[in-house]
Amino acid sequence: MTGSYDYVVVGAGSAGCVLANRLSDGGRYSVCLLEAGPADRFIWIHIPIGYGKTMFHPVYNWGFYTDPDPNMHDRRLYWPRGRTLGGSSSINGLIYVRGQKEDYDQWAAFGNRGWSWNDCLPYFRRLEHNELGAGPTRGTDGPLWASTIKQRHELVDAFIAASGTLGVPHVDDFNTGDQEGVGYYQLTTRGGFRCSTAVAYLKPARRRPNLHVETDAHATKILFDGTRATGVRYTQHDRIVDVRANREVILTAGALQTPQLLQLSGVGPQALLREHGIPVVADRAGVGENLQDHLQVRLIYEVTKPITTNDQLRTWTGRAKMGLQWALFRNGPLAIGINQGGMFCRALPDESPTPDVQFHFSTLSADSAGGDVHPFSGCTYSVCQLRPESRGTVRIRSTDAREAPSIQPNYLATDLDRRTTVAGVRFARRVAAAEPIASLMKREVRPGADAQTDGELLDFCREYGQTIFHPSGTAKMGVAGDPLAVVDERLRVYGTQGLRVVDCSIMPTLVSGNTNVPIVMVAEKASDMILADARGGEPALRIDSRFTAEAA
Known part of the structure; x- marks a missing residue:
């Protein structure tokens, strides 16, 4: 037993770094933050275009693979997840998107009080420093830059x-x-550097004596006294260590590893736990169910002029120019990342009252995100369905926490998902054929002119579709009567005490867009709930989110 803290937070990712800051602020409560990966010292973490260097990194990326998906020609799909301080916010594509108002109103309509758009908006505003300036929906004093x-x-x-x-x-x-609309994305960058949650939230708090951060600390089990969570067991440099939580254990390990840790600890479907000889602490059928993700389909085009990032990356002079732009002025391609253009539109306008697909338009092309660029001037129209109906699973394979769980995304399992995805591909082609961009498109490399029918386009989607890195929903928030609900509206795990989940696992339905900013909002809101509960239900103090010069 290394120590005793008020709160033990498992996972220093997009949510964990937020909680470590907010719960330790003021010095009243002690916090231990556990991160399985190393510190975020790798230079390419902090250079925005550098996620091409971390996409397959054996140290800073978990590098998960799904099980063969029968809907995707039995392919095993690569699912990268961040393994360092900042988690996936340290290796993601930097896109600053909240989702649609209707996403959160639907959460509330499911019976989750306090999670409507109007309830969540103050936390979105609190977390952000938006360069567009103040507005009814924007914040300018928060730690996370837009x-x-x-x-x-x-x-x-x-x-x-x-x-x-x-x-x-x-x-x-x-x-x-x-x-709904098209334009340039905003990015989670600041002054030409990535603004991960480790930079925005954890760095300013690291000197607090009541915050303890352990890296290379892989949580293997939640410790229980009956049904009350009392601590966490983790391995670190071949040692087994127990740390005590006097108030709560808070899981922020993400939509893959949070359900895995719950199942390993005896919280999950009873039949699965007994299959592996794990004593049942709480029989919760929904742990590891309800997995949702955005499937991206990438249309590749060759461009008529050498104006793409492919052209800059292929020569040493181009790479040198990019490096000098960043080193001297903190701008250019290295300061932006890959995806600059964005669009939210309706591929099935007669069926969807709000945008049902999202585009990430990139000035480079490669066979996969983070892969080597093509030997021609290229660009990419990446299309994903925003609100998939398909549901998958995450389940342990053994009692070894080091063994990756079984991941079955079950993409394109419903008729709506298939039709929306194919319609999104057709809309991308319409854009590419419209001026003024049509004159810049030399040829469609993928799927190519031979793919014309719905069946041919669906086959292309099955053969080349990939994750866009938004797994969610595997410990979903819901009312007590929902048999698949894992946490209540205050994110407390049903059937236990002193245990919460605060990450993308809790999303009942996937938000319409990138998930990083929404989960920072969830963590901000959760911190208020946790502090209010610690004070016996009194409203939590509103924490001023303006940070000192130390945060820079």
Whole structure:
């Protein structure tokens, strides 16, 4: 037993870093933050384009693979997840998106009081420093930066203009609640560097004497006294260590490893636990169920002019110029990342009252995200369905916490998912054929001109579709009468005491867009709930989110 703390937080990712800061603020409560990976000292973590270097990194990335998916030609799909301080916020694509107002209103409609858009909006505003300036839905004093792409690109401008000819409005802010439109994304960057939650939240708090951070600490079990969580067991440098939680254990390990740790600890489907000889602490059928993810389909085009990032990366002079731009001015491709242009639109307008697909438009092309660029001038239209109906599972394979769980995404399992995805591909082709971008498109490399029928396009989606890195829903929030609900509206695990989940696992349904900013919001809101419960139900103090110069 290494020590005793008020709160033990498992996972220093997008949510864990937020909780470590908020719960330790003021010095009243002690916090121990456990992270299985190392510190975030790798330089490519902090350079925005560097996620190409971390996408397959054996140290900073868990590098999960799914089980063969029968809906995807039995392919095993690569699922990267961050394994360092900041978690996936340290290796993601930096896109700053909240989702739609209706996403959160639906959570509330399921019976989760306090989770409507209007309930969540104050926390979205509290967390952000938005370069667009203050507004009814924007914040400017928060630690997480929403930076505007200031350097325009000919291809992205043409993509925006071409989409406009198809009736998609041009917008500067996708985060007002009504996200329909096309424009440049905002990014979680600050001054040319990545603004992960480790940078935004954890770094300013590291000197607090009541915050203890352990890296290379792989949690293997939640410790229980009956049904009360009392601590966490973890391994570190071949040692087995127990740490005590006087108030709560809080799981922030993500939608794959949170259900895995719950199941290993005796919280999950009774039949699964007994199959592996694990004593049942709480029979919760929903642990590891309800897995949702955004499937991206990438259309590759060859460009008529050498203006793409492919062209810059292929020569030493191009790479040197990019490096100098970043080193001297903190701008250029290294400061932006890969995806600059974004669009939210309706691929099935007669069926969806709000956008049902999202585009990530990239000025480079490769066979996969983070892969080697093609030997030609190329760009990518990445399309994903926003609200998939398909549901998968996450289940332990053994009692060894070091063994990756069984992951079955079950993509494209429903008729709506298949039709929406194919319609999204067709809409991407319409954009590529519209001026002014049509003149810049030399040829469609993938799927290619031979793929024309719905069946041929669906086969392309099955053969080449990949995750866009948004696994969610595996410990979902719901009312007590929901047999698959794992946590209540205050994110407390049903059937236990002193145990919460605060990560993408709790999402009843996947938000319409990238998940990083929504889960930072969830953690901000959870911190208020936790502090209020610690004070006997009194409202938590509103924490001023303006940080000192030390945070920079």
